[in-house]
Amino acid sequence: MPADPHAPPGEASAGAAGHALLPPPLSLYVHLPWCVRKCPYCDFNSHEFKGGTPPFDAYVDALLADLDQDLPLVWGRTVHSVFFGGGTPSLFPAAAIARLLEGASSRLRFAPDAEITLETNPGTTEHGRFQDYRQAGVNRLSFGIQSFDDGCLTRLGRIHDSRQAVDAITLAREAGFENFNLDLMYALPGQTLAMAEADVTRAIALAPTHISHYQLTLEPNTVYAARPPEGIPDDDLAWDMQERCQDLLAGAGYAQYEVSAYARAGRQCAHNLNYWRFGDYLGIGAGAHGKLTLGSEQTLLRRWKHKHPVAWLAAAGTPAAIGGDDRVAPERRPFEYMLNVLRLIEGFTPAAFEARTGLPYAAIAPRIDTAVRAGWLQVEGARIVPTALGRRFTNDVVSLFLDD
Incomplete structure (x- = not known):
């Protein structure tokens, strides 16, 4: 068999060696659960924070305690990417992100070129904060744009408008961010084929290195599932939107490398590629999931943490914070x-x-x-x-x- 093309140096394919499980590349996922307002289509573990300010410092302390508890599972391994997801991670001040990264890198070896991504909502960022995120160690941003049509954004329950989206991207570039993703959705309530094309055209004009383009789906346990909005395009129109937008992206030099991901040459998302190549990832934070290869036991472990931030905060760093462990047969x-x-x-x-x-x-x-x-x-x-x-x-x- 050919060598595994995705194995990092020193971690060659085990296929010819009795099919032993060897640790693949390792990523770190950090879940920051709070948002300003829960979107009606969102089924992520995100929670509106009502009253005052989220406990940023206490949450970072808990994240580091959570990491300490999981460290024995990954001793000696190198982290190749970090991803701050949510919720809305850009609610967190840069100082909190910096303290988490400093604490994590003192406990785990980070690759010199580790990709460190922060998800951001255009309605929760400003110029100084972008500069501070860069100084903290973040080197890639992922903007939750969803659409550049203000009517679509209102129907999606987003807290930003198209002007704020463009302004945020401009400010991020001025702060020195060259590597960033734009999240777009299609088959939105009231959206036509021309509107879907216009969203992609506007995204391309902003010259991101990466574009995620995925169809709106009505997920269980969401507001949209309980009360579906009017005007959702049918399957045929959604397919037309997908095909036409794929053509626009390809024509602009964005190569599709995953079902819903397109990138300039060399700018694929390293973190998500590691997921899709069945690499390992350590998950810390409320509701975070991880998948780890345990070479000594020759098994794959999936571990997840309790979802609700209050319950997780109270138990972080103890076995009570672990929602479950599952060894994959x-x-x-x-x-x-x-x-x-x-x-x-x-x-x-x-x-x-x-x-x-x-x-x-x-x-x-x-x-x-x-x-x-x-x-x-x-x-x-x-x-x-x-x-x-x-x-x-x-x-x-x-x-x-x-x-x-």
């Missing part, structure tokens, strides 16, 4: 691997599958053959990649790998 690993890697345009290699799951490629070969015959996957040299049809029906392809 070998028969479940093919499904979990494919659930991630088949989102990637690049697909995967048999050696990568073996290294990440500890299983022989023969365990999935018959199902791969089924997907190839269906026109969902194709073999390109040493790689197995999803076809255009397979990317459209990703759920069907992944379901082939469910444990019988």
